[in-house]
Amino acid sequence: MRSLIEFxxxxxxxxRLRQFPNRAEKAVNKALHTxxxxxxxxxxxxxxxxxxxxxxxxxxSKWYTHQTGNLEFVVKSKGGAANKKGSFGYLxxxxxxxxxxxxxxxxxxxxxxxxxxxxxxxxxxxxLDKLIEEGL
Numbered sequence: 001m002r003s004l005i006e007f008x009x010x011x012x013x014x015x016r017l018r019q020f021p022n023r024a025e026k027a028v029n030k031a032l033h034t035x036x037x038x039x040x041x042x043x044x045x046x047x048x049x050x051x052x053x054x055x056x057x058x059x060x061s062k063w064y065t066h067q068t069g070n071l072e073f074v075v076k077s078k079g080g081a082a083n084k085k086g087s088f089g090y091l092x093x094x095x096x097x098x099x100x101x102x103x104x105x106x107x108x109x110x111x112x113x114x115x116x117x118x119x120x121x122x123x124x125x126x127x128l129d130k131l132i133e134e135g136l
Contacts, residue, residue, distance in 0.1 A: 016128045023131055025071065031127040033068045036120045041066070041075050043112035043119075 017024045041064050048059045058077075067074045 016125070016132075020128075020131055020135060024128060027127040027131045028071060028124055029068075031123045032071065032073055032120070035123040037066045037068075037073050037075060039119045039123065040073075040112060040116045043116040044075065044108050047106070047108050047112055 017028070020027075045059055045063070048057075048063070050057050050059055063077055064075050065078050066076070
């Protein structure tokens with residue numbers, strides 16, 4: 001499942017991006033690819049339950065990896081199959097509830113993005129504020 005932060009309705013952000021068209025995109029990418037990834041991953045980590053059956057928990061380690069693109073990033077779980085040593089295979093399909101006993105959808109992505117979106121936007125605005133200050 002892929003979840004997106006929608007920026008379409010955020011006119012303030014759009015106005016700020018227009019002030020520095022050549023440098024704003026680079027600043028936003030930097031904020032997204034460093035701080036944004038960490039904020040979203042931390043919010044997801046906060047939602048991971050700790051299993052009594054597991055000796056090593058995803059919640060206590062860096063369970064994720066990420067990919068970046070222009071004005072985007074994707075956070076995904078490391079590893080693969082649950083039987084692969086060092087893998088957190090139970091995180092492969094947590095949104096749908098697969099891999100858990102109760103088979104109840106957890107919606108980690110959606111819930112974590114709801115909590116992290118304002119924080120990520122704050123990081124982007126901070127990067128743009130810095131850019132504006134440097135431009136004055």
